[in-house]
Amino acid sequence: MSGADQDRSIHADAAPKAVGSYPHARRVGDLLxxxxxxxxxxSDNTIPGNDYFADGRLRKYDIxxxxxxxxxxxxxxxxxxxxxxxxxxxVTVYLTDMARDFKAYNAIWAEHFPDAATAPCRTTLGITALPTPIAIELKCIxxxxx
Structure with missing residues (x-):
C-alpha cells in the first residue's frame, strides 16, 4: 500500500455529516x-429518540x-x-447524563460486544454537553x- 493510501481522510456517505470542518476518520499507517x-x-440529520417542545427546546431523549x-x-x-x-x-464514550444513562448504554454495549475478551477497550466519561442536542458520542480507534 502506498504512503498516500496509508495517510488519508475518510468521509462516509452513509454517516451523518460532520458538524464542523473535519473528516469522519483519518487513517495513519495501520491505525484508523x-x-x-x-x-x-x-438522511435527514434528525436525532433518534429526541422529543422537542413547540419552541424547539429538548423535552426528553431516548438513550x-x-x-x-x-x-x-x-x-x-x-x-x-x-x-x-x-x-x-x-472506544471513548461521552454521555451527557452518566447517572441516568450508563446502565442502559452498558446493556446495548454488551449486545454489540458480547465477549469482553474480544471487545475493544472502553472509557466512559460523563460530560455536561455535546455540540448538538445528543446524549451520546463515541470516539474510536x-x-x-x-
Missing part, C-alpha cells in the same frame, strides 16, 4: 482514528435509540474506511490488518 460520532440520522444509532453510524464510518467492527481497539 474516528472523529466523534453521534447518533444523528444520516437506547441514540446508542443504537451511534453504533450504526460508527459501523458506517468503519465500512467506508475499509475496516470492520472487529478492528475496533479503543481501529487497528487495520492491511
Amino acid at each position: 482514528f474516528l472523529s466523534g460520532i453521534g447518533p444523528r440520522t444520516p 437506547e435509540a441514540q446508542a443504537r444509532a451511534v453504533f450504526a453510524n460508527v459501523r458506517a464510518v468503519l465500512e467506508a474506511s475499509g475496516a470492520t467492527w472487529d478492528d475496533l481497539v479503543d 481501529a487497528a487495520l490488518k492491511d
Whole structure:
C-alpha cells in the first residue's frame, strides 16, 4: 500500500455529516482514528429518540435509540474506511447524563460486544454537553490488518 493510501481522510456517505470542518476518520499507517460520532440520522440529520417542545427546546431523549444509532453510524464510518467492527481497539464514550444513562448504554454495549475478551477497550466519561442536542458520542480507534 502506498504512503498516500496509508495517510488519508475518510468521509462516509452513509454517516451523518460532520458538524464542523473535519473528516469522519483519518487513517495513519495501520491505525484508523474516528472523529466523534453521534447518533444523528444520516438522511435527514434528525436525532433518534429526541422529543422537542413547540419552541424547539429538548423535552426528553431516548438513550437506547441514540446508542443504537451511534453504533450504526460508527459501523458506517468503519465500512467506508475499509475496516470492520472487529478492528475496533479503543472506544471513548461521552454521555451527557452518566447517572441516568450508563446502565442502559452498558446493556446495548454488551449486545454489540458480547465477549469482553474480544471487545475493544472502553472509557466512559460523563460530560455536561455535546455540540448538538445528543446524549451520546463515541470516539474510536481501529487497528487495520492491511
